[in-house]
Amino acid sequence: MADFTDSPKSDIPQGTLDLLILKVTALGPIHGYAIAQRLQQISRDVLQVQQGSLYPALHRLENKGYLTAEWKESETGREAKFYRLTAKGQTQLEAEAANWARLTKAVGLVLKLSEGGVS
Amino acid sequence: MSWLQRLFAKKRLETQLQKELQSHVERQIADYLRSGMSEADARRKAAVAFGGMEQIKEECRDARGTLWLESTVQDIRYAARTLRKSPGFAIAAICTLALGIGANTAIFTVINGVILRALPYHDPSRLVKVDECLRKSGEPFAFSYPDFLDCQRQNSAFTGIGALRQRDANMTAPGEPEYVLTSEVSASFFPALGIRPVAGRMFRAEEDHAGAAPVVMIAYSLWQQRFGGRVDAIGKRLVLQGKGYTVIGVLPAHFRFSSPPRQIFTLIGQDEDMILKTRDFHPGIMAIARLKPGVTWEQADAELKVIGQRLGSQYPDTNREMTFRAEPLKQGVVGDVAPTLFLLAGAVGLVLLIACANVGNLFLTRSLSRTREFSIRAAIGAGRSRLLRQLLTESVLLSVTGGVAGLLLAVEATHRALNRLPDWLPRTDEISLDGRVLLFTLAVSVLTGVLFGLAPALRQRLSLATGLGQGARGTGRGILRLQSIFVVAELALALVLLTGAGLMLRTIASLWSVNPGFDAQHLLVMSIGLSPKTIRNPALMRANWRQTLERVQETPGVQAAALDSLVPLSGDNDAIHYWTSAAATPPKDSPLAIVYTPTSDYLKTMKVPLLSGRFFTDQDRLGSEPVIVVDQVLADRIFRGQDPVGRTLSVQWIGVTHIVGVIGTVKHLSLDEDADSERVPAIYFPFFQFSDDFMRTSDSGMALLVRTSGSPAPILRAIKSSVLGPDRDQPVHDVMTMEQMIADSLARRRWVLMLLAIFAGVALILASIGIYGVISYWSTERIQEVGIRMALGAQRAEVLRLFMTQGLRMVLFGIGFGTVAGFALTRLLKSLLYRVSPADPLTLAAVALVLASVATGAIYLPARRAAQIDPMQALRWD
Numbered sequence: 001m002a003d004f005t006d007s008p009k010s011d012i013p014q015g016t017l018d019l020l021i022l023k024v025t026a027l028g029p030i031h032g033y034a035i036a037q038r039l040q041q042i043s044r045d046v047l048q049v050q051q052g053s054l055y056p057a058l059h060r061l062e063n064k065g066y067l068t069a070e071w072k073e074s075e076t077g078r079e080a081k082f083y084r085l086t087a088k089g090q091t092q093l094e095a096e097a098a099n100w101a102r103l104t105k106a107v108g109l110v111l112k113l114s115e116g117g118v119s
Numbered sequence: 120m121s122w123l124q125r126l127f128a129k130k131r132l133e134t135q136l137q138k139e140l141q142s143h144v145e146r147q148i149a150d151y152l153r154s155g156m157s158e159a160d161a162r163r164k165a166a167v168a169f170g171g172m173e174q175i176k177e178e179c180r181d182a183r184g185t186l187w188l189e190s191t192v193q194d195i196r197y198a199a200r201t202l203r204k205s206p207g208f209a210i211a212a213i214c215t216l217a218l219g220i221g222a223n224t225a226i227f228t229v230i231n232g233v234i235l236r237a238l239p240y241h242d243p244s245r246l247v248k249v250d251e252c253l254r255k256s257g258e259p260f261a262f263s264y265p266d267f268l269d270c271q272r273q274n275s276a277f278t279g280i281g282a283l284r285q286r287d288a289n290m291t292a293p294g295e296p297e298y299v300l301t302s303e304v305s306a307s308f309f310p311a312l313g314i315r316p317v318a319g320r321m322f323r324a325e326e327d328h329a330g331a332a333p334v335v336m337i338a339y340s341l342w343q344q345r346f347g348g349r350v351d352a353i354g355k356r357l358v359l360q361g362k363g364y365t366v367i368g369v370l371p372a373h374f375r376f377s378s379p380p381r382q383i384f385t386l387i388g389q390d391e392d393m394i395l396k397t398r399d400f401h402p403g404i405m406a407i408a409r410l411k412p413g414v415t416w417e418q419a420d421a422e423l424k425v426i427g428q429r430l431g432s433q434y435p436d437t438n439r440e441m442t443f444r445a446e447p448l449k450q451g452v453v454g455d456v457a458p459t460l461f462l463l464a465g466a467v468g469l470v471l472l473i474a475c476a477n478v479g480n481l482f483l484t485r486s487l488s489r490t491r492e493f494s495i496r497a498a499i500g501a502g503r504s505r506l507l508r509q510l511l512t513e514s515v516l517l518s519v520t521g522g523v524a525g526l527l528l529a530v531e532a533t534h535r536a537l538n539r540l541p542d543w544l545p546r547t548d549e550i551s552l553d554g555r556v557l558l559f560t561l562a563v564s565v566l567t568g569v570l571f572g573l574a575p576a577l578r579q580r581l582s583l584a585t586g587l588g589q590g591a592r593g594t595g596r597g598i599l600r601l602q603s604i605f606v607v608a609e610l611a612l613a614l615v616l617l618t619g620a621g622l623m624l625r626t627i628a629s630l631w632s633v634n635p636g637f638d639a640q641h642l643l644v645m646s647i648g649l650s651p652k653t654i655r656n657p658a659l660m661r662a663n664w665r666q667t668l669e670r671v672q673e674t675p676g677v678q679a680a681a682l683d684s685l686v687p688l689s690g691d692n693d694a695i696h697y698w699t700s701a702a703a704t705p706p707k708d709s710p711l712a713i714v715y716t717p718t719s720d721y722l723k724t725m726k727v728p729l730l731s732g733r734f735f736t737d738q739d740r741l742g743s744e745p746v747i748v749v750d751q752v753l754a755d756r757i758f759r760g761q762d763p764v765g766r767t768l769s770v771q772w773i774g775v776t777h778i779v780g781v782i783g784t785v786k787h788l789s790l791d792e793d794a795d796s797e798r799v800p801a802i803y804f805p806f807f808q809f810s811d812d813f814m815r816t817s818d819s820g821m822a823l824l825v826r827t828s829g830s831p832a833p834i835l836r837a838i839k840s841s842v843l844g845p846d847r848d849q850p851v852h853d854v855m856t857m858e859q860m861i862a863d864s865l866a867r868r869r870w871v872l873m874l875l876a877i878f879a880g881v882a883l884i885l886a887s888i889g890i891y892g893v894i895s896y897w898s899t900e901r902i903q904e905v906g907i908r909m910a911l912g913a914q915r916a917e918v919l920r921l922f923m924t925q926g927l928r929m930v931l932f933g934i935g936f937g938t939v940a941g942f943a944l945t946r947l948l949k950s951l952l953y954r955v956s957p958a959d960p961l962t963l964a965a966v967a968l969v970l971a972s973v974a975t976g977a978i979y980l981p982a983r984r985a986a987q988i989d990p991m992q993a994l995r996w997d
Contacts, residue, residue: 031142032139032143033142033143033146033147036143050168050169050170051143051147051168051169051170052140052169052170052171052172052174052175053170053175053178055139055140055143055175055178055179056175056178056179056181056182057182059179059182059183060182063182063183071135076146078142079138079142080139080142081135081138081139
């Protein structure tokens with residue numbers, strides 16, 4: 001599976017894990033394992049999350065009120081904890097996403113400049 | 120869910136967490152199995168992909184936000200459990216801490232009661248003490264009554280200013296004749312303090328004059344004792360000094376102004392004593408005032424200076440050199456005891472530091488044997504800060520337990536100490552446990568715990584990585600170093616305290632060996648008053664004094680007896696101006712002398728040597744030529760080597776007198792008055808030459824000095840009944856031996872000595888335990904090495920020497936650092952020392968020797984034990 005791809009893998013930069021979780025949960029209620037799978041699939045296996053470290057982040061976001069959770073039956077018929085984005089979390093997601101966009105754009109500009117690529 | 124709910128839902132949350140993480144791993148395994156892996160591979164891979172389960176759980180709990188509280192509760196439980204498992208360690212640590220914290224709490228309780236607490240009056244920050252004082256030096260004087268009245272009339276800074284003069288009296292009704300502590304106050308006194316009566320009414324301003332109906336206010340305790348606390352006490356009669364008064368009011372139970380508390384208050388304006396009418400008498404009147412809103416005490420002080428200036432030009436003869444000053448009342452009441460108390464607080468702080476170092480050492484030793492425990496805890500997911508917190512929880516748990524024990528100790532100790540406290544300290548009745556003391560103890564306890572807990576905690580950080588590889592008993596060179604530093608510090612601090620105590624001991628010893636100028640042995644001092652029947656008439660008074668004195672002189676066992684207005688070293692002081700010209704009033708800048716008014720057997724009673732001329736005889740009586748006797752200091756200062764006998768000297772209030780004799784110098788105010796420049800000359804004036812006006816002033820009593828042939832105790836009874844007289848209405852009070860009086864004059868120094876000695880003793884014991892513990896620990900730590908050495912032929916003496924050298928090196932360092940620190944710190948004692956320098960080499964050498972010998976003993980015991988061990992047993996150790 002993921003381990004066999006040839007593309008280089010990146011550790012997730014500090015602080016961006018929260019943003020990614022918020023984005024994934026924005027698509028609908030989802031449990032922890034599925035979040036981990038989704039992150040890996042969407043990023044085409046570039047982003048490497050040690051799966052366990054996802055959970056402290058989930059609990060922290062729940063604690064801050066960005067996520068709510070409820071236990072219900074999953075597609076396999078087993079009980080799982082499903083996380084859902086709250087209104088507060090939605091606002092936070094938009095703010096962080098905008099922030100991220102600004103940041104990456106700025107970093108991109110700087111990198112181009114240093115290569116002398118700006119006309 | 121609030122964090123509080125989460126806290127209580129802890130168990131459910133834990134199960135859910137476990138379930139959530141578990142289901143993740145199971146899904147992963149299921150996926151791996153589906154992709155065709157073997158079960159074992161799938162499980163292994165899923166576990167690796169997931170990471171450390173316990174660590175992740177801990178992080179999740181942390182994210183929950185209640186972990187700090189949960190883990191603190193858990194830490195405390197765990198700490199209590201571990202401490203219970205090593206009771207010896209816990210008890211040693213708690214006792215040490217209880218001593219250290221208890222001693223600090225005790226001293227703080229005193230400081231709190233005496234210095235920090237607000238005075239027990241309404242809005243006490245607006246109260247000031249007002250003094251009359253010398254314009255040049257600022258040296259305070261009691262008020263003269265006319266000056267007080269002028270300050271009262273002319274000031275605009277105070278809402279009220281009140282006067283108080285202690286004037287003890289013989290109360291003959293109601294009940295048995297009794298000597299009562301009485302004060303004369305101005306009508307403005309209680310309103311200025313903000314005191315209201317609990318029964319009856321206050322004094323009125325119009326009553327505060329000669330000729331007004333005599334009225335008294337009484338203290339709550341006298342109301343209870345003599346009037347059964349009944350409301351009908353108001354309006355009852357009370358006889359003081361043979362004069363009838365009407366009780367008009369009762370003061371509240373909590374009211375205190377001076378110590379010991381006064382029982383009866385009369386009005387000063389009703390007292391027709393001539394010494395209240397002139398400005399050149401300052402008969403013990405003190406004044407307090409309440410500042411008007413918005414006025415500072417400095418502004419009041421400045422205004423008083425203006426009044427002083429004005430009175431100075433208005434009455435140059437009496438007021439030229441006088442002025443007034445104000446200071447916050449608390450400052451006036453507390454006086455100069457603060458530096459002494461802070462000094463003791465510093466000393467007791469050192470004791471706590473030693474206790475900390477000791478317990479810190481215990482902790483270090485213990486933490487070594489727990490290295491593996493901590494490494495395992497770290498390996499299974501405890502964060503570094505989590506471990507530090509665990510260690511600190513243990514130490515704070517210990518120190519707070521020690522603090523509670525210390526608090527109990529302090530309550531008991533302060534209670535006991537206060538009962539035997541010499542009266543140099545003001546406000547002792549306000550010393551008690553309160554919220555501030557509790558807060559102090561709590562703060563000190565927690566701080567102490569953090570302080571001594573930190574040492575092993577920091578060390579722990581260094582050795583976690585290596586800890587797993589080690590056996591149950593760790594080694595570690597770092598710890599030996601840290602332990603030696605602690606022990607050296609303890610020894611050094613103990614030496615500082617020992618030096619302080621040694622210096623005070625030498626001071627007290629030198630003071631005891633000071634010749635006071637008279638013989639204090641077999642000498643009794645007491646206060647006596649005259650029968651109320653005789654005190655209206657000066658001639659009767661004179662006769663009664665003479666008869667009373669003769670009755671005492673004839674009492675079997677009495678060698679000699681004399682009356683006097685003032686007793687040396689009693690702390691009291693009467694001063695008068697003297698000058699050499701024949702001017703009627705004191706010229707500008709005329710010097711002051713202490714004045715005594717003894718009767719003719721004074722020299723025989725006190726055993727003061729007569730240096731030239733004669734002393735008084737019965738012929739020096741009213742109407743005969745005024746004579747005085749002077750002391751050596753006055754003779755030297757005025758007559759510079761010539762014999763003053765036969766010369767004249769002008770003395771305030773008396774006029775020109777003839778000097779008939781010179782006597783030896785006595786110590787008047789304290790035993791340490793030494794340097795000639797500081798000594799105040801003394802003038803002796805014969806009591807029976809007193810004019811009628813002066814004789815009246817003796818109605819409040821005289822001091823009776825009695826020299827007994829043997830021990831004074833057995834004949835005191837006979838003396839008392841001789842004084843009591845035919846009408847049995849002349850009670851004796853305040854009986855003391857002269858030796859007691861001298862001891863009391865050293866009260867402050869003796870107090871400091873006593874406490875420093877206790878602190879130094881505790882410090883010495885703690886430091887010895889410290890060094891004993893460390894050497895014991897080292898010798899078990901190196902027991903295998905000892906075994907090998909002995910197996911290779913080392914003698915027991917060499918082993919002994921090995922440990923002794925190690926210990927003695929610490930002692931030497933301790934003495935070195937302690938001496939240096941001592942040089943810096945004992946300087947603070949300087950004002951209390953007498954005839955010994957703060958860097959006294961003899962004291963330093965002596966205390967260093969004491970410390971060295973005690974410490975050597977403490978090293979020898981464990982070192983010998985190590986040397987006597989069987990080599991075979993030693994090799995098999997651990």
